[in-house]
Amino acid sequence: MRILFTPYGGGSIAHIVRSLAIADELRERGHEILFTAPTTKKSIIEGAGYEVFGQGHAEVNLNDEDDQSITYFRTHKDAFIDWLSDEVHAAEHFRPDVIVNSPTFFGATAGIKLGIPHVTLINAQWLPEYYGVLGLGYSERRPHMSLLRRLANPIFAKKFAAQYMEDIRGFYKAIGVEQLPSSRRDLHDRNPALVPSIPEFEPVRRGSRENIHFVGPLFWNGLEHLQFDPHTLFPDFEQKPLVYLTLGGSIYRKESYDQLIQAFQARTDWNVLMSLGPNFARELFPEDSDTFKIRSFVPGLKVCEFADVVVNTASHGTVMQALWHGTPLVTLPHNIDQATIAARITELGVGINLNKLGLKDFTNREAYFERATQIPVTAVLEGVNEALTNPVYQQGARRMQKKLHAYDDAHHAAANWVEHYGGKKLR
Numbered sequence: 001m002r003i004l005f006t007p008y009g010g011g012s013i014a015h016i017v018r019s020l021a022i023a024d025e026l027r028e029r030g031h032e033i034l035f036t037a038p039t040t041k042k043s044i045i046e047g048a049g050y051e052v053f054g055q056g057h058a059e060v061n062l063n064d065e066d067d068q069s070i071t072y073f074r075t076h077k078d079a080f081i082d083w084l085s086d087e088v089h090a091a092e093h094f095r096p097d098v099i100v101n102s103p104t105f106f107g108a109t110a111g112i113k114l115g116i117p118h119v120t121l122i123n124a125q126w127l128p129e130y131y132g133v134l135g136l137g138y139s140e141r142r143p144h145m146s147l148l149r150r151l152a153n154p155i156f157a158k159k160f161a162a163q164y165m166e167d168i169r170g171f172y173k174a175i176g177v178e179q180l181p182s183s184r185r186d187l188h189d190r191n192p193a194l195v196p197s198i199p200e201f202e203p204v205r206r207g208s209r210e211n212i213h214f215v216g217p218l219f220w221n222g223l224e225h226l227q228f229d230p231h232t233l234f235p236d237f238e239q240k241p242l243v244y245l246t247l248g249g250s251i252y253r254k255e256s257y258d259q260l261i262q263a264f265q266a267r268t269d270w271n272v273l274m275s276l277g278p279n280f281a282r283e284l285f286p287e288d289s290d291t292f293k294i295r296s297f298v299p300g301l302k303v304c305e306f307a308d309v310v311v312n313t314a315s316h317g318t319v320m321q322a323l324w325h326g327t328p329l330v331t332l333p334h335n336i337d338q339a340t341i342a343a344r345i346t347e348l349g350v351g352i353n354l355n356k357l358g359l360k361d362f363t364n365r366e367a368y369f370e371r372a373t374q375i376p377v378t379a380v381l382e383g384v385n386e387a388l389t390n391p392v393y394q395q396g397a398r399r400m401q402k403k404l405h406a407y408d409d410a411h412h413a414a415a416n417w418v419e420h421y422g423g424k425k426l427r
Contacts, residue, residue: 001031001032001097001098002031002032002033002034002094002095002096002097003023003031003032003033003034003096003097003098003099003100003418003422004033004035004036004087004090004091004094004099004100005019005022005023005033005034005035005036005099005100005101005102006035006036006087006090006099006102006110007019007035007036007121008062008101008102008103008105009038009040009041009059010038010059010060010061011062011249011250012248012249012250012277012278012315013041013044013249013278014248014249014315014316015103015121016037016041016044016045016102017218017220017222017223017317018102018218018220018317019100019102019121020045020048020050020220020222021218021219021220021221021410021411021414022100022121022411022415022418023035023048023050024048024220024221024222024411025411025412025414025415026415026418026419027049029415029419031419033050034051034052034053034090034094034096035050035051035052035053036052036056036057036086036087036090037052037056038056038057038058038059038060038083039055039056039058039059040056040059042055042056048222053086053089053093053094054086054089056086057082057083057085057086058079058082058083059079060076060079060080060083062105062335073164073167073168073171074167077167077171080171081174081175084106084110084171084174084175085174085175087099087101087109087110088109088110088113088114088175088176091110091111091114091116092114096116097116097117097422097423098116098118098418098421098422099111099116099117099118099119100118100119100120100121100418101120101121102120102121102122103120103121103123103126104118104120104187104188104191105126106168106171106172106187107168107186107187107190107191108120108190108191109171109172109175109177111190111191112177112179112190113176113177113178117191117421117422117423118190119191119192119193119194119417119418119421120188120191120192120193120194121194121196121218122193122194123196123197123316123337123341124193124195124199124203124204124212124214125202125337125340126337127188127193127204127208128184128185128188129204129208129209129212130202130203130204130205131203131204131205132149132203133149133152133153133156133340134156134336134337134340135156135337135339135340135343135357136148136152136339136340136343136357137340137343137344137346137347138343139202139203139343139344140347157183157184161183161184165182165183168187169181169182189209191211192212192213192417192421193211193212193213194213194215194414194417195213195214195215196215196216196217196218196316196320196410197214197217197316198214198216198217198403198404198406200403201323201344201348201403201404202214213413213417215410215413215414215417216404216406216408216409216410216413217320217324217404217410218410218411218414219321219324219410223297223299223300224299224300224301224302226297226298226299226302227299228299228302228303228306230242230271230273230306233293234271234290234291234293235290236271236290237271240269240270240291241270241271241308241309241388242273242306242307242308243264243270243271243272243307243308243310243384243388244273244275244300244303244304244307244310244311244322245260245264245272245273245274245275245311246274246275246277246298246300246310246312246318247277247312247332248275248277248312248313248315248317248318249278249279250313250315250334250335250338251277251279251313251334253373254284256373257276257280257285258285259377260274260377260380261274261285261286261292261294262377263377263378263380263381264292264381265286265291265292267291267381268290268291270384271291271292272291272293273293273298273303273307274295275296275298276294276296276297277296277297281296282294282295282296300317300318301321304318304321304324304327305325307325307327308327308388309327309329309330309384309387309388310322310327310329310330311329311330311331311332311380311383311384312331313331313334313338314329314331314332314338314341314342314345314353315338315341316337316341319331319341319345320404322397323350323397323400323404324401324404326394326398326400326401327397328351328387328396328397329345329350329351329352329387329397330351330352330380330384330387331345331351331352331354331355332354332355332380333353333355333357333372334355334368334369334373335365335369336357336365336368339355339356339357339368342355342356343356343357348396349392349393349396350393350396350397350400351387351393351396352383352393354375355371355372355375
């Protein structure tokens with residue numbers, strides 16, 4: 001079978017990584033695989049041993065630190081069309097049996113245009129069937145949350161349609177897709193959804209469509225090949241708690257790191273490991289000390305096994321790594337999807353959210369992002385101390401760990417569904 005992967009590559013590499021986890025399994029089964037990618041991420045996929053179509057496409061960063069405006073689709077129209085056109089051209093060239101996208105922000109455009117089965121790898125919060133509110137959470141089956149969902153969901157649907165649907169319809173027209181969407185549901189109903197999570201963490205409404213499949217958290221072995229031994233890294237590892245600080249590809253302001261580094265360096269009663277991610281070089285920051293270490297990249301899943309608390313932006317991949325090992329979290333969400341995950345973390349009692357979204361905030365991306373950059377470092381330190389000393393968070397994280405481990409073959413399950421849908425045509 002020929003399988004085309006078209007992961008979103010703006011900013012972080014999270015969607016590429018989860019796609020590679022499935023691609024590795026499908027390659028072992030003998031399938032032929034091709035990727036599309038932005039030019040900035042092409043080498044990562046090629047380094048994993050896969051071919052990328054052409055020279056790559058323009059990078060569209062929906063979490064752009066310099067532009068969180070609701071007019072982003074309009075002001076970056078050419079880049080969006082270059083991206084979506086690249087997927088269409090790759091499909092025309094490769095003639096795949098199935099397309100796997102992560103995620104389908106704008107629907108199965110290439111699949112719809114060419115009549116190719118399409119599977120999306122997507123967090124449940126983006127689906128119309130999500131049992132909660134994007135950005136806000138409210139996912140518990142409690143009367144007051146039910147009321148908040150009834151109030152917030154129509155507001156969000158109206159705002160989404162008013163701000164984005166006409167731009168998305170313009171993208172469809174530009175790449176020659178005749179079946180234009182008119183709602184969020186139109187963007188998702190045509191293709192099956194593989195959710196790299198579990199329903200206890202990202203619930204969907206009862207009676208939702210049958211082609212939503214929870215496969216469990218996806219971890220790519222390619223990022224875990226690095227060695228990690230905390231005993232050799234920290235002289236007093238056994239005597240002090242380990243705090244893992246990772247902000248990933250969401251942070252572009254060096255000042256955000258500088259302030260955190262200064263504050264955490266002073267906490268010599270903790271061992272702290274900071275992972276910088278793709279946006280900054282290690283040499284821009286201070287030298288290591290006995291209790292504070294900085295690395296460009298670390299094997300996150302291995303680190304979470306030893307960490308006592310994880311500090312991150314509520315990015316889905318790191319949250320799953322932490323909870324897989326029953327480690328509580330302190331989160332500093334910077335965008336709407338991270339806000340949803342952070343809200344869910346507090347609802348489940350597995351961690352702390354330092355940048356809660358309100359009913360008015362979730363339609364104002366710029367203000368919410370700016371507020372995240374202004375969270376005092378003292379609040380971060382207090383959050384870490386609370387997560388370390390309050391057994392409620394540790395107990396909650398261990399409960400979620402047991403539920404996640406019931407899905408211990410996510411890459412196998414996802415590959416099975418890709419094969420299953422590979423022989424089906426769109427209706």
